[in-house]
Amino acid sequence: MNADPAARAHADPLASWRPGATRSAILGFLDAASERPVDERVAVFDNDGTLWCERPRYAQLEFLLGELRRAADADPSLGARAEYRALLAGDTEAQADLGLPAIAAALVELCAGIDPHEFDRRVAAFVESARHPDTGRPLRDLRYLPMLELLAELRHRQFSVFLVTGGGVEFVRAISGGFYGVAPEAVVGSTVGYDVGRDAAGRPVLRRTRELFGPVVEGEAKVAQIQFQLGRRPILAAGNSPGDTDMLDYAMAAEGPSLALLVDHDDADREYRYVGRAGSFDSEGSLPDIGRARGWTVASMRDDWGEVFATASAPSPWHRSVG
Amino acid sequence: MNADPAARAHADPLASWRPGATRSAILGFLDAASERPVDERVAVFDNDGTLWCERPRYAQLEFLLGELRRAADADPSLGARAEYRALLAGDTEAQADLGLPAIAAALVELCAGIDPHEFDRRVAAFVESARHPDTGRPLRDLRYLPMLELLAELRHRQFSVFLVTGGGVEFVRAISGGFYGVAPEAVVGSTVGYDVGRDAAGRPVLRRTRELFGPVVEGEAKVAQIQFQLGRRPILAAGNSPGDTDMLDYAMAAEGPSLALLVDHDDADREYRYVGRAGSFDSEGSLPDIGRARGWTVASMRDDWGEVFATASAPSPWHRSVG
Numbered sequence: 001m002n003a004d005p006a007a008r009a010h011a012d013p014l015a016s017w018r019p020g021a022t023r024s025a026i027l028g029f030l031d032a033a034s035e036r037p038v039d040e041r042v043a044v045f046d047n048d049g050t051l052w053c054e055r056p057r058y059a060q061l062e063f064l065l066g067e068l069r070r071a072a073d074a075d076p077s078l079g080a081r082a083e084y085r086a087l088l089a090g091d092t093e094a095q096a097d098l099g100l101p102a103i104a105a106a107l108v109e110l111c112a113g114i115d116p117h118e119f120d121r122r123v124a125a126f127v128e129s130a131r132h133p134d135t136g137r138p139l140r141d142l143r144y145l146p147m148l149e150l151l152a153e154l155r156h157r158q159f160s161v162f163l164v165t166g167g168g169v170e171f172v173r174a175i176s177g178g179f180y181g182v183a184p185e186a187v188v189g190s191t192v193g194y195d196v197g198r199d200a201a202g203r204p205v206l207r208r209t210r211e212l213f214g215p216v217v218e219g220e221a222k223v224a225q226i227q228f229q230l231g232r233r234p235i236l237a238a239g240n241s242p243g244d245t246d247m248l249d250y251a252m253a254a255e256g257p258s259l260a261l262l263v264d265h266d267d268a269d270r271e272y273r274y275v276g277r278a279g280s281f282d283s284e285g286s287l288p289d290i291g292r293a294r295g296w297t298v299a300s301m302r303d304d305w306g307e308v309f310a311t312a313s314a315p316s317p318w319h320r321s322v323g
Numbered sequence: 324m325n326a327d328p329a330a331r332a333h334a335d336p337l338a339s340w341r342p343g344a345t346r347s348a349i350l351g352f353l354d355a356a357s358e359r360p361v362d363e364r365v366a367v368f369d370n371d372g373t374l375w376c377e378r379p380r381y382a383q384l385e386f387l388l389g390e391l392r393r394a395a396d397a398d399p400s401l402g403a404r405a406e407y408r409a410l411l412a413g414d415t416e417a418q419a420d421l422g423l424p425a426i427a428a429a430l431v432e433l434c435a436g437i438d439p440h441e442f443d444r445r446v447a448a449f450v451e452s453a454r455h456p457d458t459g460r461p462l463r464d465l466r467y468l469p470m471l472e473l474l475a476e477l478r479h480r481q482f483s484v485f486l487v488t489g490g491g492v493e494f495v496r497a498i499s500g501g502f503y504g505v506a507p508e509a510v511v512g513s514t515v516g517y518d519v520g521r522d523a524a525g526r527p528v529l530r531r532t533r534e535l536f537g538p539v540v541e542g543e544a545k546v547a548q549i550q551f552q553l554g555r556r557p558i559l560a561a562g563n564s565p566g567d568t569d570m571l572d573y574a575m576a577a578e579g580p581s582l583a584l585l586v587d588h589d590d591a592d593r594e595y596r597y598v599g600r601a602g603s604f605d606s607e608g609s610l611p612d613i614g615r616a617r618g619w620t621v622a623s624m625r626d627d628w629g630e631v632f633a634t635a636s637a638p639s640p641w642h643r644s645v646g
Contacts (some may be wrong), residue, residue: 039500116550160506173554177362183483184554185508191551196543196569203576204546204569213551214537220519223527227439228514228536229552231496231507246519246527253526 013153015306016146022304025259025297026150030157032257033235040256041159042232044188044247045147046239047172048165050263051180053142053309054240055272056133060171063126064107071110081106104216108168108192112210116170116194119208123174137309140179144263145310146299147238151180154236162230165189166218166243188229190217218243223250240265242287248296260296264288267301270308336476338629339469345627348582348620349473353480355580356558363579364482365555367511367570368470369562370495371488373586374503376465376632378595379456383494386449387430394433404429428534431491431515435533439493439517442531446497460632463502467586468633469622470561474503477559485553488512489541489566511552513540541566546573563588565610571619583619587611590624593631 017023033041048054068087072078079085083106086094095103111119127139154161163182165172169189176182193209215221223246226234237244237251238261248260264287265274275286288298301308340346356364371377391410395401402408406429409417418426434442450462477484486505488495492512499505516532538544546569549557560567560574561584571583587610588597598609611621624631 039506116554117556160508162508169554183362185483185485185552187554194547194550196546199576202572204543204573205576206546206550220527223519223529224517227517227529229508231439231492231510233440249525250527253522253528 013156014146014149016149018304018306020304022297022299026261029236029257029259029297030153033159034157036235036256038158040233040235041154041157042162042230042234043154043159043236044162044164044226044234044238044251045151046165046241046244046247047163048167049240049265050238050244051144051147051151051163052139053132053144053271055265055274058167059127059130059139059142060167061107062130062133063123063171064110066126067122068107068110083107084110101216105211108212109210111192111208114208116206116208119170120174123171127175139175141309141311143179143310144305145307146305147263148180148310150238151182155181159236160232161186162226162234163187163189164217164222164226164237164247166216166222168192169217188217188222188225190215220246222247226250235259236261238263245287245290248291249294252295260291260294262288262291262296262298264298264300266303267305267308269302271301336479337469337472339472341627341629343627345620345622349584352559352580352582352620353476356482357480359558359579361481363556363558364477364480365485365553365557366477366482366559367485367487367549367557367561367574368474369488369564369567369570370486371490372563372588373561373567374467374470374474374486375462376455376467376594378588378597381490382450382453382462382465383490384430385453385456386446386494387433389449390445391430391433406430407433424539427539431535432533434515434531437531439529439531442493443497446494450498462498464632464634466502466633467628468630469628470586471503471633473561478504482559483555484509485549485557486510486512487540487545487549487560487570489539489545491515492540511540511545511548513538543569545570549573558582559584561586568610568613571614572617575618583614583617585611585614585619585621587621587623589626590628590631592625594624 014023014026045051048058065087068084072084072088079088083098083103086098087103130139131137132142151161161182163172163176163180163186165187167189169187169191172189173184173187176184176187191213193211193213194206195209197205197207199205217225222244233254234251235254235256235258237247239248240263248262251258252260265272267273291298337346337349368374371381388410391407395407395411402411406421406426409421410426453462454460455462455465474484484505486495486499486503486509488510490512492510492514495512496507496510499507499510514536516534516536517529518532520528520530522528540548545567556577557574558577558579558581560570562571563586571585574581575583588595590596614621
């Protein structure tokens with residue numbers, strides 16, 4: 001037994017992955033990728049449902065609900081807006097009628113005028129105190145241990161690791177360092193607009209606008225945004241939902257060894273059981289079936305993961321790994 | 324004399340900067356910044372005229388002119404468009420009448436439909452063969468040695484170093500690794516749109532569109548784009564033109580030690596002599612005068628730089644310094 005934790009981790013880099021075809025496919029890819037130049041070792045990960053639990057609600061939505069409640073306490077007239085009323089009442093039927101785009105737009109507007117650094121502080125305070133509604137776990141214990149092991153092993157093999165989220169990039173950047181060892185600039189996601197104003201002393205200040213800048217980063221927009229923001233081509237993409245399929249196809253289309261990894265939420269005992277359907281490909285069946293047919297590697301939470309959740313583990317500080 | 328080049332460099336990290344107030348101000352900032360948490364050590368650099376020579380023409384414009392000539396050879400009808408005709412004829416008066424935005428838009432359109440990786444290859448081929456029109460130097464020898472030393476010292480002090488260019492981000496990313504040791508994702512700049520299509524095998528492919536996605540990254544857009552893409556706040560900003568003033572003000576407005584560094588092109592013998600005027604602040608005088616009044620540090624090329632151009636020096640590979 002080697003006493004050095006780093007060496008031990010490297011001796012068994014994917015310890016929480018059960019032996020089997022999925023683990024072997026990942027290790028086979030990692031070995032093949034070691035032949036590639038370091039600058040081509042690029043991996044992109046979806047966040048919600050891929051690196052941590054997204055059920056029963058996105059953590060970001062919980063955060064915004066808290067912001068909404070606080071704002072409505074201070075200004076009850078906010079409750080007159082249909083989207084806010086449905087959210088405050090927990091009226092899921094009304095929310096479904098209004099649709100997620102309208103709800104999301106209303107929540108973006110809610111934070112208009114806030115300085116991005118103030119927004120960061122609010123997210124940090126939320127993440128510190130929030131608990132998972134069903135299990136009472138702190139949010140950092142909702143991270144998937146097998147995926148953290150994969151992130152660590154990719155870094156060990158000199159991969160550049162990026163997050164590509166459909167969620168608001170500001171929220172994910174506020175947790176990406178502490179949760180995943182990923183620097184803010186390595187997070188791609190849906191982005192709010194900013195106005196540049198001046199304070200009383202004439203110094204530039206940033207304020208969130210009422211609207212998104214650019215698209216919601218799902219589907220093909222994930223592929224385009226990877227190019228816009230990173231300018232690099234992934235050879236590994238991991239996701240769990242229909243919004244990730246284009247990114248997974250894009251990674252698979254790279255020359256040389258590549259890996260598309262789909263997390264299949266098939267574990268009702270340890271997490272949740274739900275099957276993503278692939279948007280326009282509904283007729284083709286469930287997302288895992290579609291993925292297998294396309295050569296993706298499907299990680300069954302139930303069968304492939306010996307442990308699901310990380311508890312005490314923490315990633316290396318991201319500032320050790322960025323230039 | 325220490326035989327280890329890295330240790331030698333560190334013993335005299337800014338060897339090409341002549342002793343004086345400018346060098347002292349930079350070293351004073353570097354020492355003060357060492358007290359800050361590593362994740363707050365963020366530096367942003369303009370590229371053209373700040374890290375390398377931008378006269379008599381931007382290298383990117385030379386590249387696009389070459390592309391235009393090649394395209395016009397294959398399809399002479401292109402010459403019917405006023406912008407292309409003025410460029411092909413070298414008619415600077417007609418170019419000035421048309422204006423830089425129209426010229427730039429026409430050149431963006433010229434490259435529509437190209438895959439970004441093909442665009443990278445064309446830039447790389449250009450950079451390999453192009454020579455400076457006045458001196459015949461290869462392009463990498465147009466980099467400013469004192470600024471390369473500053474980049475190296477910042478990295479030694481665990482700064483994250485980013486480029487923020489008004490030019491096309493794709494062009495700068497193609498050179499940023501080899502010229503400056505900066506990874507593609509650490510370059511912010513004006514960005515063309517991309518369409519995501521599918522090839523015959525159904526795999527996603529990216530194609531440049533005919534238009535920019537987002538603003539030309541000058542002035543306040545530099546500040547907003549830093550937040551959009553990097554999500555971090557600089558405490559050092561370096562630039563040389565009116566388009567950099569907001570970014571320099573933004574760095575200066577950070578809490579704690581900060582540095583705004585303006586390169587003053589006042590050296591007609593070794594480079595060029597030209598004075599930037601500060602856009603809406605024309606009445607206040609020249610950019611160096613304005614900057615000094617605002618607490619910026621002005622680097623006089625003539626007085627502060629013992630050497631101007633880098634020749635044999637190369638940066639560390641960027642893939643050693645990114646996570």
